[in-house]
Amino acid sequence: MNVKNIVRKSYVLRKKIIDIIYKSGKGHLGGALSCIDLILALYYGGFIFFDNQSKQNSNFILSKGHAAVALYVLLNDIGFIDDHLLMQMNQGSIIGEHPDHEIPGIDVISGSLGHGLGIGIGRSIANKLDNSEIINYVLMGDGECSEGSVWEAVNFAGKINLDNIIAIVDDNGLGILEQQTRLKPETNNQIWEGFGWHVINIDGHDIFSITEVLNQLISYKIEKPIVIIANTIKGKGISFMENKLEWHHGSLNEELYNKAVRELEIYAN
Amino acid sequence: MQIEKDIRDSFFSGIYKVMKEDNNSVILTADHGAFYLTKISQDFPDRYINVGISEQNMVNVASGLALNGKSVYIYSINNFMILRALEQININLCAMNLNVNIVGTGAGFTYSTDGFTHHGLQDMAIAMRLPNMQIYNSSDRINTYHMATEISIKPGPKYFRIEKGVLDDIYNTEFEFNDGFGAFNIDQNTKSVIISSGYMSQNSKKVAELLSSKDHKIGFIDIFRVKPIDFSLLNKLVNKIKNIILVEENFYSGSLGELISSKLLNKKGTRFLHIAVDEDIDFYYGNRDQLLKRNNLDFDSLNQKISVFLDI
Numbered sequence: 001m002n003v004k005n006i007v008r009k010s011y012v013l014r015k016k017i018i019d020i021i022y023k024s025g026k027g028h029l030g031g032a033l034s035c036i037d038l039i040l041a042l043y044y045g046g047f048i049f050f051d052n053q054s055k056q057n058s059n060f061i062l063s064k065g066h067a068a069v070a071l072y073v074l075l076n077d078i079g080f081i082d083d084h085l086l087m088q089m090n091q092g093s094i095i096g097e098h099p100d101h102e103i104p105g106i107d108v109i110s111g112s113l114g115h116g117l118g119i120g121i122g123r124s125i126a127n128k129l130d131n132s133e134i135i136n137y138v139l140m141g142d143g144e145c146s147e148g149s150v151w152e153a154v155n156f157a158g159k160i161n162l163d164n165i166i167a168i169v170d171d172n173g174l175g176i177l178e179q180q181t182r183l184k185p186e187t188n189n190q191i192w193e194g195f196g197w198h199v200i201n202i203d204g205h206d207i208f209s210i211t212e213v214l215n216q217l218i219s220y221k222i223e224k225p226i227v228i229i230a231n232t233i234k235g236k237g238i239s240f241m242e243n244k245l246e247w248h249h250g251s252l253n254e255e256l257y258n259k260a261v262r263e264l265e266i267y268a269n
Numbered sequence: 270m271q272i273e274k275d276i277r278d279s280f281f282s283g284i285y286k287v288m289k290e291d292n293n294s295v296i297l298t299a300d301h302g303a304f305y306l307t308k309i310s311q312d313f314p315d316r317y318i319n320v321g322i323s324e325q326n327m328v329n330v331a332s333g334l335a336l337n338g339k340s341v342y343i344y345s346i347n348n349f350m351i352l353r354a355l356e357q358i359n360i361n362l363c364a365m366n367l368n369v370n371i372v373g374t375g376a377g378f379t380y381s382t383d384g385f386t387h388h389g390l391q392d393m394a395i396a397m398r399l400p401n402m403q404i405y406n407s408s409d410r411i412n413t414y415h416m417a418t419e420i421s422i423k424p425g426p427k428y429f430r431i432e433k434g435v436l437d438d439i440y441n442t443e444f445e446f447n448d449g450f451g452a453f454n455i456d457q458n459t460k461s462v463i464i465s466s467g468y469m470s471q472n473s474k475k476v477a478e479l480l481s482s483k484d485h486k487i488g489f490i491d492i493f494r495v496k497p498i499d500f501s502l503l504n505k506l507v508n509k510i511k512n513i514i515l516v517e518e519n520f521y522s523g524s525l526g527e528l529i530s531s532k533l534l535n536k537k538g539t540r541f542l543h544i545a546v547d548e549d550i551d552f553y554y555g556n557r558d559q560l561l562k563r564n565n566l567d568f569d570s571l572n573q574k575i576s577v578f579l580d581i
Binding site: 100101107108109111112114115117118119120121122123124125126127129130148149152153155156159160 | 295315316318320321323325326328329330331332333334335336337338339356357360361364365
């Protein structure tokens with residue numbers, strides 16, 4: 001799919017996210033809207049896959065599980081989750097705020113933060129043992145990177161030079177209660193580099209750049225684990241949610257819903 | 270069948286055999302060693318990984334390997350896995366029901382000079398609350414070898430609490446381990462039974478043998494599979510027995526004794542004695558027997574307490 005179409009889709013799927021959360025009464029809006037462009041670039045750029053046969057065995061882990069709705073709308077778009085189920089999120093169905101391994105297309109439970117990177121590393125080691133060329137992608141949040149287990153995983157992958165794992169940090173800068181304690185970007189880069197990782201900084205809403213950078217990284221065959229630190233905006237795409245702490249998790253009344261939809265439809269059509 | 274004398278060696282020699290036969294098996298250690306592990310690391314260098322002292326990460330990595338179809342062993346000290354990495358184990362191994370074997374040393378007062386941090390007095394009770402988890406306690410080299418070669422290759426998350434050193438044999442090599450426990454000296458004349466698990470089965474079996482007489486026959490049961498326990502089978506065995514004594518090297522609360530008493534004491538007239546470890550933390554360092562003595566779990570104390578209870 002060309003970049004222009006992925007961009008258009010990103011607004012169509014944002015609209016679906018808003019529809020679901022309006023109907024369900026609540027949801028994690030901010031973090032879903034900050035990482036939806038990353039997820040779409042990864043999928044429609046041809047980097048991640050979902051196994052149609054088993055409905056499991058993907059090379060993608062959404063470690064920041066609270067953004068599950070952003071993954072559900074993609075899984076709906078590619079036929080793993082049907083329209084009816086999608087709109088039943090949180091309302092007596094098999095999909096809820098956080099993903100689990102019984103949902104088609106999803107392999108791991110990720111409601112608790114700081115687990116996904118280690119799991120991805122385990123899968124990458126298994127791929128090496130099986131002489132598979134598969135690269136595993138793990139999408140994390142910047143708030144999640146306060147978890148100690150993230151750094152156990154970072155240290156370990158760096159130590160063994162694991163070159164078939166790509167971590168992506170959705171760096172939207174906001175937690176639940178306050179702005180995340182932010183290191184200067186160059187210090188953050190130095191920390192990852194110090195652990196032996198190759199670090200790339202990108203604009204996490206620029207789908208063209210994301211796919212370009214990933215294609216280059218893969219063709220260079222960098223013999224290290226890779227982290228993409230994606231500068232993003234929490235609540236991206238809906239003006240009154242952007243960079244607003246209160247939209248980490250929220251609900252929409254009719255007025256706000258209509259306002260959000262009007263903004264998104266300008267780009268979606 | 271040649272089984273190593275040292276109980277930990279018997280386990281890892283079994284794992285060596287499994288890894289030799291199954292290319293899909295992988296072992297991770299959190300920088301925790303064992304004699305046979307060195308041999309495994311030399312002979313299967315690709316499938317032996319020291320993840321460093323990072324038990325939470327070790328569990329997550331194991332989960333990823335298992336998701337891709339590997340049969341995984343992870344090895345460290347019991348507390349550092351079950352207590353420190355509890356959430357990773359609960360979600361990524363148990364809720365996802367993956368083929369990962371947790372292998373740990375440090376049951377009870379194994380690390381008797383290393384203090385409270387290393388004493389495994391709570392890990393079993395905690396692990397008993399984990400969904401899908403199977404729990405095994407090694408009580409001699411023969412059941413331990415069986416755990417490695419026969420049980421660890423079965424599906425699902427499992428927790429093996431392995432002993433160290435040379436202990437007396439409780440079983441013979443012909444024993445059928447399917448029931449999850451071994452029963453000794455139990456028939457319609459048995460008046461009392463001592464039930465135990467792991468290292469405590471050593472002293473418990475000896476006390477049962479010493480105190481048993483023609484007038485008062487005392488049986489012994491070693492529960493080596495703590496979860497799940499086949500209670501209907503166990504109940505059939507003990508439902509005519511008047512006195513049940515449960516000996517364990519764990520804190521009293523939430524552990525085997527509470528479970529057994531709630532499941533087996535459903536008829537009037539059964540007397541129950543539970544001997545376990547007091548929760549007043551004892552900051553005391555010495556050999557294992559010294560620490561056991563302070564908790565009435567050494568041979569002499571057990572002998573005395575049980576004699577009084579049975580009035581013999």
